[in-house]
Amino acid sequence: GAVVSQHPSRVICKSGTSVKIECRSLDFQATTMFWYRQFPKQSLMLMATSNEGSKATYEQGVEKDKFLINHASLTLSTLTVTSAHPEDSSFYICSARLSGGAQEQFFGPGTRLTVL
Amino acid sequence: AQSVAQPEDQVNVAEGNPLTVKCTYSVSGNPYLFWYVQYPNRGLQFLLKYITGDNLVKGSYGFEAEFNKSQTSFHLKKPSALVSDSALYFCAVRDIGAAGNKLTFGGGTRVLVKP
Numbered sequence: 001g002a003v004v005s006q007h008p009s010r011v012i013c014k015s016g017t018s019v020k021i022e023c024r025s026l027d028f029q030a031t032t033m034f035w036y037r038q039f040p041k042q043s044l045m046l047m048a049t050s051n052e053g054s055k056a057t058y059e060q061g062v063e064k065d066k067f068l069i070n071h072a073s074l075t076l077s078t079l080t081v082t083s084a085h086p087e088d089s090s091f092y093i094c095s096a097r098l099s100g101g102a103q104e105q106f107f108g109p110g111t112r113l114t115v116l
Numbered sequence: 117a118q119s120v121a122q123p124e125d126q127v128n129v130a131e132g133n134p135l136t137v138k139c140t141y142s143v144s145g146n147p148y149l150f151w152y153v154q155y156p157n158r159g160l161q162f163l164l165k166y167i168t169g170d171n172l173v174k175g176s177y178g179f180e181a182e183f184n185k186s187q188t189s190f191h192l193k194k195p196s197a198l199v200s201d202s203a204l205y206f207c208a209v210r211d212i213g214a215a216g217n218k219l220t221f222g223g224g225t226r227v228l229v230k231p
Contacts, residue, residue, distance in 0.1 A: 004159075006159070034218075034219075042223070042224070043206065043221045043222065043223045043224050044160075044206070044221050046218060046219075049218070091157075093159050093160070095160075095219075104150075104162070104165065105150075105219055106162065107152070107159040107160040107161070107162075108159050109158055109159040110157065110158060110159045112157060
C-alpha cells in the first residue's frame with residue numbers, strides 16, 4: 001500500500017514557540033491531505049483539509065491562524081503550530097488521499113507534540 | 117450529516133476465540149466503509165474497505181467485515197483472535213455523495229485479547 005511519513009515523530013517544545021510537522025506521501029501523489037488531532041483514548045478529530053496549491057479548509061472551531069497548513073507540492077503538506085501552549089499537546093496525524101477510485105486514505109505514523 | 121457509532125468501548129476475548137467489533141453508520145447517500153487499526157503511539161493502519169460488490173469483505177491479518185445495508189452495519193470479525201490483535205480499532209465512513217467527501221470516524225473500540 002501507499003506510504004505516508006511524518007516528521008518529527010516526537011517533539012517537545014517550550015510554551016510560546018512554533019513547531020512545524022511535515023507530512024509526505026512517499027510513493028504517490030496526493031492532491032488532498034488531511035490533518036487530524038487525537039487526544040488520549042479518543043477518536044481522531046479532523047482539523048483541516050489541505051489541497052495542493054490552494055488554501056486549507058478548516059473545520060469549525062479550529063483556529064486557522066494558530067494551525068498554519070501549507071500544501072506546496074503533491075507530496076508534502078506541513079502543519080505549523082504557532083505560539084504553542086500546553087493545551088496544544090496532542091497526537092497529530094496526517095493522511096493523504098489517493099486520487100480517483102475509492103479515494104482511499106493512508107495515514108502517517110503520527111507526531112506526539114508536548115508543550116511544556 | 118454522516119456519523120459512525122462503535123457501541124463498545126472495549127472488547128475482551130480469549131486467544132483463539134472469535135472476535136467481533138461492532139460498527140453502525142448513518143449517511144444520506146451511499147457509503148464507503150473502512151476499518152483501521154491503531155497500535156500505541158502509532159498512526160492508523162488500513163485493514164479493509166467496502167466500496168461496492170460483495171457484502172463480505174476480506175482484509176489484512178485475517179480480518180473480514182460484512183456490509184449490511186438494511187441494518188446499516190459494518191461489523192469487523194476475525195474467526196480466531198491473536199494476542200497481537202490487541203489494539204484500538206476504528207470504523208470510518210465516507211458519504212460519496214456528500215460535499216467535502218470527508219472521512220468520519222467512530223469513537224474507537226479497544227480490543228484486548230488475553231492469552
